[in-house]
Amino acid sequence: xxxxxxxxxxxxxxxxxxxxxxxxxxxxxxxxADVVCASTTPGGTDxxxxxxxxxxxxxxxxxxxxxxxxxxxxxxxxxxxxAGHIDILVNNAGTIRRHPAVDFPADxxxxxxxxxxxxTFLLCQHFGQQMIxxxxxxxxxxxSLLSFTGGITVPAYTASKHAVAGLTKALANxxxxxxxxxxAIAPGYFRTDNTQPLQDNxxxxxxxxxxxxxxxxxxxxxxxxxxxxxASAASDxxxxxxxxxxxxxxxx
Numbered sequence: 001x002x003x004x005x006x007x008x009x010x011x012x013x014x015x016x017x018x019x020x021x022x023x024x025x026x027x028x029x030x031x032x033a034d035v036v037c038a039s040t041t042p043g044g045t046d047x048x049x050x051x052x053x054x055x056x057x058x059x060x061x062x063x064x065x066x067x068x069x070x071x072x073x074x075x076x077x078x079x080x081x082x083a084g085h086i087d088i089l090v091n092n093a094g095t096i097r098r099h100p101a102v103d104f105p106a107d108x109x110x111x112x113x114x115x116x117x118x119x120t121f122l123l124c125q126h127f128g129q130q131m132i133x134x135x136x137x138x139x140x141x142x143x144s145l146l147s148f149t150g151g152i153t154v155p156a157y158t159a160s161k162h163a164v165a166g167l168t169k170a171l172a173n174x175x176x177x178x179x180x181x182x183x184a185i186a187p188g189y190f191r192t193d194n195t196q197p198l199q200d201n202x203x204x205x206x207x208x209x210x211x212x213x214x215x216x217x218x219x220x221x222x223x224x225x226x227x228x229x230x231a232s233a234a235s236d237x238x239x240x241x242x243x244x245x246x247x248x249x250x251x252x
Contacts, residue, residue, distance in 0.1 A: 003234040007032035010083045011231065014066070014123070015093030017044040019192040020142070023220025024090055024227040026051050031228045033088065034058035036079045040065055040093075058083075066093055066119035067111055076126045088138045088231045089127045091120040091164075096157045096194050109156045116160035117167070124171055128180060135179035140230045141168050143186040143242055145249065165242050172240030181239055183230045188246025190218035214247030222247075 011028045015021035016037035022045075025035050029052040037045035037052070042063045052059040060082040064075035079086060094116045097108040124139055131137025146158045147165040164184065171182040189195060189208050198204050199217075209217065226245050229235050244250055 004228055004232045005032050006088070006228070006232055009033045009087040009231070010036065010085055011088035011090060012036040012038060012079050012083075012086045012123075012127070013090040013092055014038040014119075016048050017041075018048075019194075020187060020190060020220050020223055021090075021092040022048045022051075024092060024223055026055075027221075027224030027228055028088065028090075028231060029055045029057040029059070030224070031232065032057075033231070034083065036060045036062060036083050036086070038062050038064065038075060038079070038093070067114040069118075069122065072119055072122055073126070076123060080130070086127050086130065087136075089123060089140070090227060090231070091123055091139070091141045093119070094142065094157075094160075094194070096154060098153045098197065100153055101155045104155055112156035113160050116157065117163045120164055121167055124167070124182070128171065128175060128182075131180045132175060132178040136236070137175075137178075137180040138231045138235075139171070139180065139182040140227055141182070141184040143168070143184040145186055145188055145244070145246060147184075147186055147242065148250070168242065169240040176239040179236075181230070181235060183235065183238055183241045183243065185223060185226050185230065186242050186244045186246070187223060188212070188218055188244070188249045190220065190222070192220070208249075211252045212247040212249050213252055216247065218245070218247060 011033045013025040016025040017039040039045045049059040062078045064071040143165045144161040147161040151158045168184040
């Protein structure tokens, strides 16, 4: 089981204030990693940090609006300055806007693409440069079931998550030779803020639930094993893979 140990490693998790990000940050700490928790607002990761420190691991907190490139770069430097090094990058932070495509506001399109795609690439690029030189390194991007399907009234989110899946493969092609593994997790339907409108719609919620062979929506803890696997030595020969964690939804 030492293959799954993260002792001596430091991870940066974006969007770690709640939901999937918090669940993955705590899972990495349970596997032995120290964690830098990032959110959009100062103090946004207080509860996550407390949970990590209760496990006896170190935790640092940074904040930035990921749609602001200058703020994003400052956050990346802050993470390095406080933790000393980043061995594992988890690009979890994301946003969604819901409008019919014919009426989709250009500002919302730009905001979603900047947050979900551009910020992911810039963080991969920044920390990839640091990982390539000494090696090894692990990058885990958060894709989506909408990396494979179209969705309804979420064209910007769908476009961004298709692109995150492609970016993951493109970076893996270049960086695998340097012992830097770049992979992604595609969560299914999880109970988070992003899916609250679907949970609140009785028709959509029932239709989704009926299609999931596991018989339930996912909880943030359900991503723990996947992120630890992709962040650990157990996945050293896994490159450019999109790991679907959906309770069997795509199989149905």
